[in-house]
Amino acid sequence: MRKKGEGVMKFAQILATVMFMVVVFVSPVLAAKDTVKIGALLAVTGPASFLGAPEARSLEMLVEGINKKGGLKGKQIELIIKDTGASTEKAVSFAKQLIEEEKVLAIIGPSTSGETMGIKKIAEEGKTILLSCAAAEAIVNPVGKYVFKTPQKDSDAVIKILEQIKKMKLSKIGILSSNSGFGNAGKGQIEKLAAERGITIVSNEVYDKAASDLTGEVTKVKASGAETIINWSIEPAQAIVIKNARQIGFTGPIFQSHGFGNIKYVEAAGAAAEGVMFPAGRLLVVDTLPKNHPQKTVLANYKKDYETKFKPDAASTFGGHAFDAMLILQKGIEKANSLDKEAVRTAIEGLQGIVGTAGIFNFSATDHNGLTIDAFEMLTVKNGKFVALDQPEAKKAAPKKK
Amino acid sequence: MELLLQYIVAGITYGTIYAIVAIGFNIIYNTTGIINFAQGEFVMLGGMTAFTLKEYMPLPVAIICAVVITMIIGALIEIVFIRWLHKPSVLRMIIITIGLSILIRETALHIWGEGVTALPYFTGTSVTSVNLGGVFISPQVFWAVGISSIVVILLGIFFNFTLLGKQMRACSANREAARLCGISTQNMVTFSFMLSAAIGALGGCIVSPITYISYDSGSQLAIKGFTVAILGGLGNSTAAVAAAMILGILESFSIWALPAAYKDVVSIAIMLIILFVKPSGLFGNAAAARLKEY
Numbered sequence: 224m225r226k227k228g229e230g231v232m233k234f235a236q237i238l239a240t241v242m243f244m245v246v247v248f249v250s251p252v253l254a255a256k257d258t259v260k261i262g263a264l265l266a267v268t269g270p271a272s273f274l275g276a277p278e279a280r281s282l283e284m285l286v287e288g289i290n291k292k293g294g295l296k297g298k299q300i301e302l303i304i305k306d307t308g309a310s311t312e313k314a315v316s317f318a319k320q321l322i323e324e325e326k327v328l329a330i331i332g333p334s335t336s337g338e339t340m341g342i343k344k345i346a347e348e349g350k351t352i353l354l355s356c357a358a359a360e361a362i363v364n365p366v367g368k369y370v371f372k373t374p375q376k377d378s379d380a381v382i383k384i385l386e387q388i389k390k391m392k393l394s395k396i397g398i399l400s401s402n403s404g405f406g407n408a409g410k411g412q413i414e415k416l417a418a419e420r421g422i423t424i425v426s427n428e429v430y431d432k433a434a435s436d437l438t439g440e441v442t443k444v445k446a447s448g449a450e451t452i453i454n455w456s457i458e459p460a461q462a463i464v465i466k467n468a469r470q471i472g473f474t475g476p477i478f479q480s481h482g483f484g485n486i487k488y489v490e491a492a493g494a495a496a497e498g499v500m501f502p503a504g505r506l507l508v509v510d511t512l513p514k515n516h517p518q519k520t521v522l523a524n525y526k527k528d529y530e531t532k533f534k535p536d537a538a539s540t541f542g543g544h545a546f547d548a549m550l551i552l553q554k555g556i557e558k559a560n561s562l563d564k565e566a567v568r569t570a571i572e573g574l575q576g577i578v579g580t581a582g583i584f585n586f587s588a589t590d591h592n593g594l595t596i597d598a599f600e601m602l603t604v605k606n607g608k609f610v611a612l613d614q615p616e617a618k619k620a621a622p623k624k625k
Numbered sequence: 626m627e628l629l630l631q632y633i634v635a636g637i638t639y640g641t642i643y644a645i646v647a648i649g650f651n652i653i654y655n656t657t658g659i660i661n662f663a664q665g666e667f668v669m670l671g672g673m674t675a676f677t678l679k680e681y682m683p684l685p686v687a688i689i690c691a692v693v694i695t696m697i698i699g700a701l702i703e704i705v706f707i708r709w710l711h712k713p714s715v716l717r718m719i720i721i722t723i724g725l726s727i728l729i730r731e732t733a734l735h736i737w738g739e740g741v742t743a744l745p746y747f748t749g750t751s752v753t754s755v756n757l758g759g760v761f762i763s764p765q766v767f768w769a770v771g772i773s774s775i776v777v778i779l780l781g782i783f784f785n786f787t788l789l790g791k792q793m794r795a796c797s798a799n800r801e802a803a804r805l806c807g808i809s810t811q812n813m814v815t816f817s818f819m820l821s822a823a824i825g826a827l828g829g830c831i832v833s834p835i836t837y838i839s840y841d842s843g844s845q846l847a848i849k850g851f852t853v854a855i856l857g858g859l860g861n862s863t864a865a866v867a868a869a870m871i872l873g874i875l876e877s878f879s880i881w882a883l884p885a886a887y888k889d890v891v892s893i894a895i896m897l898i899i900l901f902v903k904p905s906g907l908f909g910n911a912a913a914a915r916l917k918e919y
Contacts, residue, residue, distance in 0.1 A: 267739070268734060268739060268841070269841065270841070272739030273739065273740075275739075276738070276739045402886060428880075428884065428885040428886070429884065429885060429886035430885050430886065430888070431886075431888065431889055433845045435639075435642060435832070435835070435836035435837075435842075435845065435846070436635070436638050436639055436642065436835055436836055438631075438634065438635035438638055438877075439632060439635040439636070439639075439876070439877040439880035439881070439885070439888070440880055440885045442628065442631045442632060442635060442880075442881075443880055443881060443885065446628050459741040459837050459839065462741070462837065463836070463837065466751045466752070469751070469752040469754075470751075470752065470753075470754040470761055470762075470763045471631060471754065471761040472754065472756070472761045487740045487741060488741075490743075491741050491742070491743045491837050492751055493743075493745070493746075493750055493751040493752075494750040494751050494752045495750075495751040495752045536738075
């Protein structure tokens with residue numbers, strides 16, 4: 224500590240360098256004239272990057288396609304993607320920036336329920352269309368005038384799982400959920416809906432979303448006499464849960480939320496993922512869908528485009544949510560034949576029969592999600608692949624897990 | 626009773642993960658007196674590199690290569706960012722290492738993307754477990770405990786009985802005096818970075834099947850590793866292992882007694898209490914700590 228001043232200078236230099244790097248890494252926004260600005264708040268990095276990264280890629284892909292075809296109403300789309308890192312604080316400040324400074328027509332995202340709930344009010348006050356890619360039912364219930372969402376409702380996912388549990392004649396469940404907005408919302412839905420169906424919750428544990436091992440938690444659930452485990456999280460921890468549960472000898476069926484719909488989790492969990500059941504959109508089983516299924520073309524095209532462009536990344540339902548959001552916005556603009564926020568908003572509210580990756584959307588003034596429980600299919604993991612639970616024979620020829 | 630043992634096993638699993646990171650903290654602290662906040666990133670780099678390499682070579686070779694590569698990265702980091710600093714203050718070193726950890730993390734994101742990766746279990750699969758009288762233990766836990774014990778023993782021998790180890794300790798005790806005795810202190814610091822990078826990388830490979838590794842795993846692991854290093858008394862690797870086991874088992878029992886959500890509250894509360902009551906750590910020596918130069 225000889226020269227204090229020198230140290231401070233060096234310190235300032237280093238700080239400046241670090242800050243410069245941070246600025247460089249945040250994707251630069253190119254300004255263009257006479258464009259229609261669309262903002263996106265996505266968790267491209269951080270604990271929910273499983274959602275945000277494929278969402279951002281899908282959006283870029285779709286926007287590129289629309290721009291090549293001449294854009295929206297003759298104007299090129301300027302897509303402004305902000306990486307929230309799944310932090311609500313960042314989502315809030317970016318949302319304000321997009322609405323007040325960039326004056327975007329609409330915001331796609333955020334990726335997570337917690338972030339969406341954090342900016343719902345901001346979108347309402349800023350009179351900017353928000354097309355959330357997050358699951359929680361609370362996003363559209365109560366309905367916010369400007370707030371829509373494209374993924375299926377978490378309450379429908381819970382109902383789908385509970386119906387399956389009843390069908391399997393089980394009655395004692397253990398709930399595990401992460402301490403994130405998604406985990407919390409799902410846990411609340413299960414607590415609310417289980418009792419109506421005569422299902423008892425014998426254990427209900429919350430774990431840290433960054434947890435690295437959950438042996439203790441699953442031991443507690445197993446000791447409580449649970450016949451089946453429902454885990455509700457979007458983080459890698461959901462793959463750790465099933466692995467630890469099997470290791471300590473839990474043999475009952477394990478259910479996951481629709482957040483499990485990413486083949487990387489299955490790869491990471493290996494043999495432990497076998498037999499795990501979860502509700503999800505049909506994207507993951509598009510190959511086994513009958514040819515005449517209304518969603519077949521949309522799903523097959525999205526999957527093909529995404530997987531050719533972003534090889535070796537596999538298409539996930541999450542990227543599909545952002546795809547749907549952009550699709551709905553596009554249809555809304557076409558229907559309104561205007562780029563006026565108010566006109567587009569009204570047009571979206573009246574959209575019917577839009578075939579997206581998550582399901583078939585029928586919006587109304589009271590339904591800003593537009594999907595029914597039928598948008599979900601119960602899936603399971605067989606030989607390291609996703610298959611529909613009701614037609615496990617269809618994919619018998621599936622290659623063995625490598 | 627079985628349940629009790631099952632919780633202890635869970636605690637040991639947590640503890641081993643923390644211990645591996647804490648040992649890395651201690652090595653650099655021992656030679657340089659600084660805390661390397663990029664230590665968690667070494668763990669991440671090891672796990673991720675091994676995952677990529679295992680496509681091209683058998684797993685043990687991939688792990689060895691990953692350790693060597695991370696070691697080289699550790700050396701490069703020291704040579705590029707640390708070596709030219711003349712008598713850096715503690716605060717400055719903290720900022721530099723935090724900056725480095727961000728840099729490594731972002732680079733890893735660009736190289737590997739945001740996905741989680743896991744090495745295969747060294748023995749068996751993700752569902753294999755050994756049943757010891759009703760207690761189920763994953764074989765990977767044995768690997769983790771075994772390898773970290775060997776690492777601790779080897780480190781003990783290295784620091785106490787080899788010339789290089791003694792030189793490194795001399796650097797930590799008094800850098801000026803060490804230099805007057807003809808020890809190249811700068812090389813010792815480089816070497817300590819290499820050593821802790823190697824141990825971090827090896828740790829990353831061992832825990833990867835248990836915890837999964839993604840580009841951002843480093844900082845989470847570093848927090849727990851740091852807690853444990855402080856708890857045991859900075860600079861003492863054996864104490865760090867003991868502290869890691871204590872913390873792991875306490876966390877595990879906290880799940881049993883309290884809602885699981887309070888697990889981290891327990892560990893952070895313990896760290897705060899230790900910092901207030903016995904800042905030198907559970908096994909640390911206050912007088913020895915005071916002798917360190919800052």
